[in-house]
């Protein structure tokens with residue numbers, strides 16, 4: 001778990017990318033865009049898609065999104081993103097237009113959990129059930145006092161399923177396949193890219209596995225926000241993340257503006 005907290009105050013201390021060997025892995029919520037009250041309420045800056053497209057080209061394609069969201073959400077927020085996309089914390093991976101999905105998607109267990117999680121959410125006013133392709137999120141940002149009761153009820157419904165786990169996200173409890181995580185997904189994509197220098201940017205506990213993966217192979221992680229982390233670098237918020245992406249694009253491309 002967390003080895004050290006890095007207090008790097010701004011992006012000037014973060015190294016530039018290497019155009020020939022860096023591979024960049026980006027979380028979405030809390031890293032590229034601000035957290036808001038509901039999953040559907042996210043606001044995507046109008047210049048973000050274009051910036052990611054240009055960075056993708058400047059890195060010869062070695063840029064991926066690695067999110068807890070389903071891939072279809074990422075497609076709607078960042079339409080046309082050209083690189084690989086990981087959804088469901090690693091339970092879905094799309095590379096070159098071909099998607100692999102954990103078998104929990106569409107299974108009898110998935111249907112069972114949906115029915116029981118729906119009842120639990122209905123029993124706790126102010127909570128919101130988010131159905132994803134490979135899991136569920138129960139959001140309690142509008143009713144944080146119910147977290148302990150929700151956790152107990154959700155633990156009970158996954159207890160019958162060996163390959164499921166309950167993940168504590170930001171103001172949400174998520175049911176996901178236990179065998180997937182962002183570290184394994186990042187390793188898969190590092191192999192796909194034939195890259196040896198990975199950079200992972202993320203804000204949440206599930207991003208730590210991706211950060212550990214790149215740092216164990218000579219790269220570095222950047223934690224967004226002030227939570228404990230193993231990352232070597234830190235930025236305060238998504239505004240600073242996007243500023244760093246712009247700086248990287250300028251240095252990679254030689255352009256004067258991003």
Ligand SMILES: O=P(O)(O)OC[C@H]1O[C@H](O[C@H]2O[C@H](CO)[C@@H](O)[C@H](O)[C@H]2O)[C@H](O)[C@@H](O)[C@@H]1O
Nearest residue numbers: 028029035036037038039067068069170171172
């Ligand atoms: O891995 P990420 O891309 O960071 O996705 C993590 C989860 O993000 C979303 O939930 C979070 O953001 C919501 C919108 O700002 C916020 O309302 C919620 O409290 C946060 O937990 C998303 O809804 C989940 O599916 C993702 O797993």
